[in-house]
Amino acid sequence: MRELELKYGCNPNQKPARIYMDEGELPITVLNGKPGYINFMDALNSWQLVKALKKATGLPAAASFKHVSPAGAALGTPLTEVEKQIYFADGFDTSPIACAYIKARGADRLCSYGDWAALSDVCDEATARFLAMEVSDGIIAPGYTDEALAILKTKKKGNYNVVQIDPNYEPAPIETRHIYGITFQQGYNNFEINESLLDNIVTENKELPEAARHDLLLALLTLKYTQSNSVCYVKNGQTIGVGAGQQSRIHCTRLAGSKADNWMLRQHPKVLGLQFVDNIRRPNRDNAIDVYISDEYEDVLAEGVWQETFKVKPEPLTREEKKAWIAQMHGVSVGSDAFFPFGDNVERARKSGVEYIAQPGGSIRDDNVIETCNKYGIVMAFTGMRLFHH
Template structure:
């Protein structure tokens, strides 16, 4: 490999893995690519729709099924609207969920990369793509990105990972069954979980399975628009996911979409300003810069909170999936502020009754699956990596 987790760590791939068609991966590139492809492959199988994920640091920044591209997404990325069932539509929706986090991501697609998707990938900052195939001429286009350093992985969509996975940690060798629980079977039959709501729940469960715990995933209309991961307190995951949902939604407000266009400003810079503006997250110095760029009227609107709350109150139909049980009712109360209409969680805590009561009070459908989806293993079982000079493999 190019290096291990960090540049000062040597590493090598000694078994398995996807085919590298371009570039020289590091250990993290492999981990992101393998886990991302596992997610989109599973989401596609569960729903029958093309799926895409934007992966960073062994968790998804966004994940989505192919579907309609809204006006904000089309404006942001400067694209001609693709077909609703295309892999490009899936990736646009995935990247638009949390576009600051997706900067420099690994792109995973559940179906072969076509020319339209390859052309788009050449215009954004991303480090790698993994897919089960590439249409004629596409590979040559992708190999030109980043002067040949862009990573291209070809996944084997027929590969079945081993039933057991192993990890060595500081001299201890741990083996466990791979998490292969049937997500569709765990989701109970419920008339309130019909159609798109069920698809959202399944996508959220698949995303949670490949997100570092603790995690919650907020999904709307086939796109995971807010993912809170890796927090010790579950309520912080809910709040983090909720804040991302809020920014995603506020980016659709006319005042954010219609910020003046600044000549020479790069797309990502404009997007970053829109996100800071929408989320009310500027430092004092950034507020001064913002005023100089976009005018005093935009600065005054930034400081006015009422329009954000009025717009956020219009958000509805969000499904929240938790990889572990919600321990207290405050999780529900925070979720309710961001348009959550359905909560999917394992249930079974000492206070699940209180959580159920809170959901009822807020008009939220509460569904218990009995299935926990914790993820603390950071590598795919099909790949073993070895740091040279160490006697154990590293996960």
């Protein structure tokens, strides 16, 4: 099949809409549902990310995409008991690819609401059973077991979007797009991200453990397929904060850092001890946790809204408790798709436990950024490669 007609483009008024190949067959097959224009944009961007992650690390990889940027991405390493709790994966069988998706979605469960899922490996029953519980628009993978496909076909009243992609497909070396009737052309970004990018360590501290190298590769690859400007925080083989599409670098760093802080706060004993009403929907539980760890919760308590969500009135998580808990964060890695222009980005990243940084370098103030890293013993590598994605 060379062409697939779509209901409409980005918005309902944008008709006609289609995806097609100038030469050859489409490398995708729709196994269920009717994916739309934005669905396919998410599918193809997310597939490139997980395919590259698998190639770079040798581990199964998954991503959770929303609006052409990852809400989360992760490698298929085992879940800890705390991760099973905060990702609501207790009681699920977990294969490596299932662990990858559970962590990718768990990185930022609010942003992953209604996501597009991408898997580097064949979707198995364990992954499908977890995905069946979540609000999601669709999935792309190189294949599906019979059991997994049967489960996914029951989702969204039988309308869940399931796309299979040929894992051997390679895009043309030149890509084109049209904006306002004008054609743009550029070479496909086939730049390979691997550990050699981390060799140029410019700080006094040059100790970069293997786990941190994997995390930095994950950060850089995530940035390669994230709307720029972007900054990504990673820990233990999963993104914990992605700041995408911001106009200034410091706002990227703050946004991603605040998401990383929320990820940490979700592990606080008070959060793990919350008692929810019976049969609460998963999205409602996610929203309640987000409000609970925010500065707005005491206002909600005053309004008495807590009865709709909790069995007993939760004790507030004070600002002092939050600050003390976040201060325990350590071993976090950060990647930036372009250079840090000022040391303020390092200052903000440090507050969220960042100990390792990878960024292109090349700012006229590189010396200030390096000096700031040295002040805190942070390891920083200059990759020499910008990773803008638009």
